[in-house]
Amino acid sequence: MASESMQRFFSNCGDIDRLMEFHEAQAGDGKGRRWNVDVLNRAGLMLISAYWEAYVEDVCLEATNVLCSQLPSADTLPV
Numbered sequence: 001m002a003s004e005s006m007q008r009f010f011s012n013c014g015d016i017d018r019l020m021e022f023h024e025a026q027a028g029d030g031k032g033r034r035w036n037v038d039v040l041n042r043a044g045l046m047l048i049s050a051y052w053e054a055y056v057e058d059v060c061l062e063a064t065n066v067l068c069s070q071l072p073s074a075d076t077l078p079v
Helices: 004-027 038-069
Strands: none
Touching: 004 038
């Protein structure tokens, strides 16, 4: 079973798939350089970067919650 973090990441990636559909509709799917789609390329890079950052933060939060749930008290955490 995928973690909640991974489920959210894959859900967010649906936006990137949609952006790729826009890219193909605008520029086609043939070989060669694409013109006038730089903004779509940058948007895709920004989205995947933001979604990856959110994923890493979510994983850290999930891991912290699991570790803390196993502790008898907060006093046992290292300084």
